[in-house]
Amino acid sequence: MAEPVLEARAVTKHYGTVLALDNADFSAYSGEIVALIGDNGAGKSTLIKILSGAIRPDRGDILVGGERVHLTSPLDARKHGIETVYQDLALAPDLDAAANLHLGREIYLVPFLRLLNRRAMRQHAVTAFAELGIHLPDMRAPIATLSGGQRQSVAVARAVAYASKVIFMDEPTAALGVVQRGRVLDTMRRVRDRGVAVVLVSHNMPEVLAVSDRVEVLRLGHRATSLLTAQTNVEELVGAMTGALEIAGNGARETP
Amino acid sequence: MTGDSKQVPSATGAPAQPDIPEPHTGAGLGKPGSRLAVGARAVGGRVITASETWTLLALVILCVFFTVRAPGKFLTLTNFSLIGQDNAWYLVMAVGQTFVILTAGIDLAVGSVLVLSGVVADLYCIHHGGANAGWATIVVGIIIGIAVGGGWGAMQGFLIAKAKVAPLIVTLAGFGAAGGVAYLITGGADLRTVPNRLVNTIGLGSVLGLPWLIVISVGVTIVFGLVLAYTRFGQYTYAIGSNAEAARRAGIAVDRHLIKVYALSGLMSGLAGILSLANFDSTTIAGHGLDNLTVITAVVLGGASLFGGRGSMLGTFIGLTIPAVLLSGLIIIGVNEYWQDVAIGAVLVGAVYLDQFRRRLQQRT
Numbered sequence: 001m002a003e004p005v006l007e008a009r010a011v012t013k014h015y016g017t018v019l020a021l022d023n024a025d026f027s028a029y030s031g032e033i034v035a036l037i038g039d040n041g042a043g044k045s046t047l048i049k050i051l052s053g054a055i056r057p058d059r060g061d062i063l064v065g066g067e068r069v070h071l072t073s074p075l076d077a078r079k080h081g082i083e084t085v086y087q088d089l090a091l092a093p094d095l096d097a098a099a100n101l102h103l104g105r106e107i108y109l110v111p112f113l114r115l116l117n118r119r120a121m122r123q124h125a126v127t128a129f130a131e132l133g134i135h136l137p138d139m140r141a142p143i144a145t146l147s148g149g150q151r152q153s154v155a156v157a158r159a160v161a162y163a164s165k166v167i168f169m170d171e172p173t174a175a176l177g178v179v180q181r182g183r184v185l186d187t188m189r190r191v192r193d194r195g196v197a198v199v200l201v202s203h204n205m206p207e208v209l210a211v212s213d214r215v216e217v218l219r220l221g222h223r224a225t226s227l228l229t230a231q232t233n234v235e236e237l238v239g240a241m242t243g244a245l246e247i248a249g250n251g252a253r254e255t256p
Numbered sequence: 257m258t259g260d261s262k263q264v265p266s267a268t269g270a271p272a273q274p275d276i277p278e279p280h281t282g283a284g285l286g287k288p289g290s291r292l293a294v295g296a297r298a299v300g301g302r303v304i305t306a307s308e309t310w311t312l313l314a315l316v317i318l319c320v321f322f323t324v325r326a327p328g329k330f331l332t333l334t335n336f337s338l339i340g341q342d343n344a345w346y347l348v349m350a351v352g353q354t355f356v357i358l359t360a361g362i363d364l365a366v367g368s369v370l371v372l373s374g375v376v377a378d379l380y381c382i383h384h385g386g387a388n389a390g391w392a393t394i395v396v397g398i399i400i401g402i403a404v405g406g407g408w409g410a411m412q413g414f415l416i417a418k419a420k421v422a423p424l425i426v427t428l429a430g431f432g433a434a435g436g437v438a439y440l441i442t443g444g445a446d447l448r449t450v451p452n453r454l455v456n457t458i459g460l461g462s463v464l465g466l467p468w469l470i471v472i473s474v475g476v477t478i479v480f481g482l483v484l485a486y487t488r489f490g491q492y493t494y495a496i497g498s499n500a501e502a503a504r505r506a507g508i509a510v511d512r513h514l515i516k517v518y519a520l521s522g523l524m525s526g527l528a529g530i531l532s533l534a535n536f537d538s539t540t541i542a543g544h545g546l547d548n549l550t551v552i553t554a555v556v557l558g559g560a561s562l563f564g565g566r567g568s569m570l571g572t573f574i575g576l577t578i579p580a581v582l583l584s585g586l587i588i589i590g591v592n593e594y595w596q597d598v599a600i601g602a603v604l605v606g607a608v609y610l611d612q613f614r615r616r617l618q619q620r621t
């Protein structure tokens with residue numbers, strides 16, 4: 001494969017005496033859905049936070065398109081085209097969908113006065129939602145009045161609208177019903193087909209197998225293995241997560 | 257890969273769980289509230305929301321009641337002009353308080369900052385001409401007074417945003433400290449030498465037939481109402497009160513914004529201090545101890561939520577007008593005016609209860 005669009009090399013992170021990441025490696029390629037899995041405490045969240053700029057590693061390098069970068073804030077990561085759909089969605093419930101979509105990226109009528117162009121933002125939001133096949137009954141309704149699935153859609157649409165390289169999705173379907181879950185997975189495929197790298201963090205093995213192209217397994221703070229989804233199964237993934245695989249020997253098939 | 261994976265979800269059982277509450281909670285409960293809100297929004301655009309229509313209705317009913325009980329006395333230009341002048345500084349402070357409460361904060365220091373600003377402004381004028389001070393002196397004095405308020409507010413904002421001390425504590429301390437400083441400066445006795453030009457214009461005078469106090473307070477309310485509804489500053493204020501963490505992740509400098517909001521509240525208290533100074537011809541250091549409660553009551557009556565993220569300037573204006581109209585009306589119809597305090601207390605609790613009730617309806621997760 002070509003060069004990874006996003007890569008972590010030997011990233012280490014301590015929280016006090018706890019070693020959350022121990023020389024962890026990770027790579028994501030353009031136009032793939034890569035699942036990041038691992039047991040609780042394996043370091044998934046920490047790795048995602050580091051790669052999305054929320055926290056800084058103690059050691060190690062982060063490369064975007066092959067070049068070393070320093071991500072000091074989520075804003076930095078966004079400037080590199082990296083967006084995150086947080087598990088808690090990170091939406092402002094009292095603002096409407098368009099305002100949430102543009103939070104921190106407002107469109108102005110009179111830039112000098114920071115006067116908002118709500119119509120333009122609403123139109124852009126409608127376009128962004130339509131691209132993902134999302135229809136909201138009332139664009140002006142506060143997010144708090146939407147259903148869980150609709151809120152999820154807004155959060156996903158926001159990330160998709162701005163992600164040019166990588167999009168992180170942390171347990172994106174955890175709170176969703178069957179139909180909405182299917183839609184989110186469809187959305188992920190659609191985003192991938194645009195050439196964006198989609199990183200899926202999930203506990204749901206069947207979902208990981210259904211949607212991802214590749215799986216990276218994190219165990220005890222470092223990369224246990226990287227597997228092509230088409231060539232693996234639940235048993236192997238669980239084995240890699242729990243460490244049973246290492247004991248069993250060379251069950252892991254490394255991919256370049 | 258699709259083949260064997262499709263059958264597995266049912267085997268794990270995990271996906272089925274969250275599905276059950278979805279249609280259930282989605283059904284009846286949340287809808288009426290949102291439909292109401294949609295209707296109200298269609299009528300008045302962004303400026304008016306459902307909670308304001310209720311408070312506006314309450315205000316209208318009050319006005320109708322007093323008009324009928326006291327024909328020709330209550331609903332007069334003179335009476336409403338008086339109401340406007342008596343409440344000018346409250347309105348100005350309520351403007352700042354609205355921003356603060358929208359961020360889920362509170363500013364208890366407003367009355368003391370008002371007094372401190374008035375004292376400092378007047379002290380400057382006394383040292384530069386006293387009662388006969390010219391406009392240059394008065395303008396500098398006004399600027400100093402407002403700046404003192406803004407500085408005090410910014411300091412409180414810094415402690416809240418950076419030192420992470422709760423707003424209630426910071427502004428309670430600020431309430432005591434600002435009042436203490438004002439007493440230290442004056443030695444506990446009011447400064448009664450106020451420039452005549454200031455008193456005769458801003459304090460008691462009119463421009464184009466409108467009292468300066470009303471022109472200034474309503475003007476400030478309109479300007480900052482527009483700022484709140486139509487600018488990025490307003491949008492970020494709502495966003496931070498709604499979900500500060502989300503705002504932070506969206507790249508908003510939350511701490512800096514909070515400092516600005518408390519500084520704005522301080523600036524407004526400073527301006528209110530000038531208005532009060534000009535109107536009373538005195539620093540009235542002992543007269544503003546309960547201003548904070550009056551102002552907070554107005555903002556909450558106006559539909560703002562103490563949990564942040566919800567409220568508006570129009571709501572605050574109505575919320576301030578209700579107690580004022582009630583007081584004026586009770587005096588005119590000859591009912592003991594202290595009933596106003598009782599009535600406002602009851603209405604306040606009712607308003608907050610309604611707010612919580614609506615919030616519970618909207619909690620759908």
